[in-house]
Amino acid sequence: MDKSMLSEVNLITNEPLISVGLILPEDKKSSILIEDTSIKKKYRIKVKSDQIIINNKIEENPFNFKSKSKKGTFIIKKIKAGRGFHWEKDITINVTGELILKSNDQNIILVNKLKLEDYIASVATSEMSKSCPSSFLESQTIAARSWVLASAENKHEDLNVDVCNDDCCQRYQGVKGLNESAISSANKTRGYILTSNDKICDTRYSKSCGGISENNEVVWFNEPIEYLRAVYDSKRNAKPRLMSEKELNSWIDNPDSCFCDETEISKKDLKSYLGHVDKMDSYFRWSYSLKQQELCTLIREKAGHYFDSIVSLIPISRGVSGRVNLLKINGYTYSEPSTLDIKSEYEIRRVLHSKFLYSSAFIIIANSSSNRPPDKFTFKGAGWGHGVGLCQIGALNMALKGYSHKQILYHYFLNSKLKRLYE
Ligand SMILES: [Zn+2]
Numbered sequence: 166m167d168k169s170m171l172s173e174v175n176l177i178t179n180e181p182l183i184s185v186g187l188i189l190p191e192d193k194k195s196s197i198l199i200e201d202t203s204i205k206k207k208y209r210i211k212v213k214s215d216q217i218i219i220n221n222k223i224e225e226n227p228f229n230f231k232s233k234s235k236k237g238t239f240i241i242k243k244i245k246a247g248r249g250f251h252w253e254k255d256i257t258i259n260v261t262g263e264l265i266l267k268s269n270d271q272n273i274i275l276v277n278k279l280k281l282e283d284y285i286a287s288v289a290t291s292e293m294s295k296s297c298p299s300s301f302l303e304s305q306t307i308a309a310r311s312w313v314l315a316s317a318e319n320k321h322e323d324l325n326v327d328v329c330n331d332d333c334c335q336r337y338q339g340v341k342g343l344n345e346s347a348i349s350s351a352n353k354t355r356g357y358i359l360t361s362n363d364k365i366c367d368t369r370y371s372k373s374c375g376g377i378s379e380n381n382e383v384v385w386f387n388e389p390i391e392y393l394r395a396v397y398d399s400k401r402n403a404k405p406r407l408m409s410e411k412e413l414n415s416w417i418d419n420p421d422s423c424f425c426d427e428t429e430i431s432k433k434d435l436k437s438y439l440g441h442v443d444k445m446d447s448y449f450r451w452s453y454s455l456k457q458q459e460l461c462t463l464i465r466e467k468a469g470h471y472f473d474s475i476v477s478l479i480p481i482s483r484g485v486s487g488r489v490n491l492l493k494i495n496g497y498t499y500s501e502p503s504t505l506d507i508k509s510e511y512e513i514r515r516v517l518h519s520k521f522l523y524s525s526a527f528i529i530i531a532n533s534s535s536n537r538p539p540d541k542f543t544f545k546g547a548g549w550g551h552g553v554g555l556c557q558i559g560a561l562n563m564a565l566k567g568y569s570h571k572q573i574l575y576h577y578f579l580n581s582k583l584k585r586l587y588e
């Protein structure tokens with residue numbers, strides 16, 4: 166897409182093309198196999214320094230593959246999914262549109278250029294199950310389309326692609342397994358996006374807000390964005406305010422009824438709607454403990470700070486949903502008092518868990534006897550993810566209760582407006 170066009174509502178009048186990075190330089194691939202199903206031809210591709218060799222013949226760099234027929238697809242093997250996560254694996258994907266192959270320092274870069282709506286239907290299939298209620302799928306589809314067109318994150322600008330194929334942007338696995346409900350929700354919402362002041366909204370979402378969503382600046386330290394304000398994830402019509410530690414304690418222990426509390430959705434249904442869910446009782450409220458030594462080890466390994474012992478974890482600053490974005494850790498290093506500040510919601514979640522802590526909306530309980538450091542720290546928390554924008558479990562519950570996609574989107578993105586860019 167032409168970046169200068171993006172985010173300006175009035176400048177997009179036709180369905181744009183989108184470039185998706187399928188193989189990135191960090192994948193360090195020097196050979197691949199691509200099959201063009203329209204002519205049943207296989208291409209064995211190798212790169213050497215800046216040369217592209219296809220079926221033993223040197224070709225131009227970059228090289229474009231265009232399918233000979235409209236219905237043709239390309240099959241590509243060993244595409245990375247879940248880069249850097251514990252679920253990382255290689256998958257085979259089928260894509261439509263065009264392929265652009267580049268060689269960069271012995272590494273293959275493979276880009277898929279396709280119509281935005283085809284991309285959106287694939288994302289809806291890859292991220293959500295077909296059994297989801299339709300207004301939930303439609304709100305996610307509109308959110309995915311707006312996010313891509315707002316292009317506020319622009320994570321791969323250096324590669325000149327709009328998005329990658331992975332969780333880092335939005336999961337895209339081509340046309341394989343494309344399901345009817347995803348296609349129908351893409352068709353039904355074709356061209357629709359969410360806007361605010363004539364700009365396309367950067368529609369963030371996370372799994373569960375925990376009952377109150379969060380203001381964007383608490384998580385990313387950027388300027389406050391009008392439509393990414395914290396809201397109660399319920400019918401309560403008030404602006405959430407900062408709570409004292411005592412109020413937060415009781416909110417975590419005795420929450421109001423919220424769209425994202427899971428009392429009305431069974432674990433099995435949640436799994437069938439959202440796919441990969443962890444083995445946890447609840448995302449709405451959870452509890453997690455670390456022994457003194459485990460916490461010291463995590464902090465040493467993940468933040469590079471050595472403590473002999475840790476005395477206290479003090480939340481210095483929180484957002485209205487209770488999410489901590491500055492945490493002070495006090496302890497001893499070689500018997501001298503020492504402290505470490507962890508300075509963002511993301512870092513706090515990364516450092517305090519061997520994988521990733523569900524959210525930074527937690528209170529800390531440390532069982533300390535008078536003059537000894539605590540032997541255990543317990544985190545009692547709310548929600549899963551950063552909590553900004555749409556809450557997926559909340560939106561799912563709203564859809565099950567009969568709310569429309571418009572009602573769902575307007576509930577999470579304050580003062581936003583649906584608009585159709587193209588037919
Ligand atoms: Zn990405």
Ligand SMILES: [Zn+2]
Pocket residue numbers: 373374375376377398423424425556558559
């Ligand atoms: Zn929620």
